[in-house]
Amino acid sequence: MGVLNVTPDSFSDGGRYFDAGTAIAHGLQLVAEGADVVDVGGESTRPGARPVDADEERRRVVPVIAALAPHVRVSVDTRKVAVAEAAVDAGATLVNDVSASLWPVAAARGVGWVAMHMQGTPETMQVRPHYDDVVAEVGALLAERAATARAAGVEEVWVDPGIGFGKTGAHNLALLRELRRLAAIGEPLLVGTSRKGFLGQLTGGAPVGDRLEASLATAVWAMAQGAAMVRVHDVAPTLQAARLVGEDVVLQEAS
Numbered sequence: 345m346g347v348l349n350v351t352p353d354s355f356s357d358g359g360r361y362f363d364a365g366t367a368i369a370h371g372l373q374l375v376a377e378g379a380d381v382v383d384v385g386g387e388s389t390r391p392g393a394r395p396v397d398a399d400e401e402r403r404r405v406v407p408v409i410a411a412l413a414p415h416v417r418v419s420v421d422t423r424k425v426a427v428a429e430a431a432v433d434a435g436a437t438l439v440n441d442v443s444a445s446l447w448p449v450a451a452a453r454g455v456g457w458v459a460m461h462m463q464g465t466p467e468t469m470q471v472r473p474h475y476d477d478v479v480a481e482v483g484a485l486l487a488e489r490a491a492t493a494r495a496a497g498v499e500e501v502w503v504d505p506g507i508g509f510g511k512t513g514a515h516n517l518a519l520l521r522e523l524r525r526l527a528a529i530g531e532p533l534l535v536g537t538s539r540k541g542f543l544g545q546l547t548g549g550a551p552v553g554d555r556l557e558a559s560l561a562t563a564v565w566a567m568a569q570g571a572a573m574v575r576v577h578d579v580a581p582t583l584q585a586a587r588l589v590g591e592d593v594v595l596q597e598a599s
């Protein structure tokens with residue numbers, strides 16, 4: 345899943361693809377690099393981000409989704425019913441929902457749904473994240489939401505631990521270490537580590553533009569631990585790294 349942020353303020357690429365034409369061109373580039381899904385978002389959910397008005401968010405994402413949908417599967421990264429509905433009308437077939445609350449839209453429109461775990465809201469989620477057992481608590485919430493969505497008639501449900509969403513570095517690492525427990529929920533697992541802050545902490549303070557290696561390592565780790573999809577900014581390098589590890593053929597040829 346390639347990330348396409350049509351925002352002025354996303355943490356790693358804010359402002360780069362804010363113009364619709366530039367965003368569409370970048371989306372097509374992600375497709376050329378091999379993305380199976382392009383995830384279009386019009387509201388940053390980085391720590392401390394201010395919510396965006398629904399009309400403004402819709403205005404940002406709809407033209408981009410409409411232009412990309414004939415070329416690739418498009419997901420919409422939103423927390424808002426109105427935006428999700430407009431995105432589906434424009435051609436999106438997957439609702440990527442960091443609030444894990446929009447399953448009724450997916451059920452009503454017959455599209456897929458990603459339930460992502462977040463503690464709190466982006467504005468305050470990193471203030472003092474707390475869990476007694478982060479893996480158990482995240483897993484329980486995701487399992488409960490997935491079951492609710494299935495009961496409501498959603499036929500395609502993904503679960504995502506929400507790396508960095510109300511989690512300390514230690515929480516993120518515990519979740520990554522035990523992804524297999526989340527895969528055992530029985531729904532396909534999506535994981536997003538790309539360029540995130542905890543990778544900066546782990547690499548001795550690498551700035552956001554210097555986290556490719558850490559992003560690749562964690563993406564490959566996630567796939568090896570059962571993730572069915574990873575959400576990344578750098579599609580071509582991720583695909584190359586994934587193929588190297590995933591295809592026995594390549595390793596056999598090299599040995």
Ligand code: HH2
Nearest residue numbers: 349354355388389390460504506507536
């Ligand atoms: N991470 C971000 C946004 N959406 N969706 C899912 N399912 N999983 C994630 O880990 C996830 C997500 C944050 O990354 P980004 O979109 O690059 O930044 P911003 O929120 O600042 O736009």
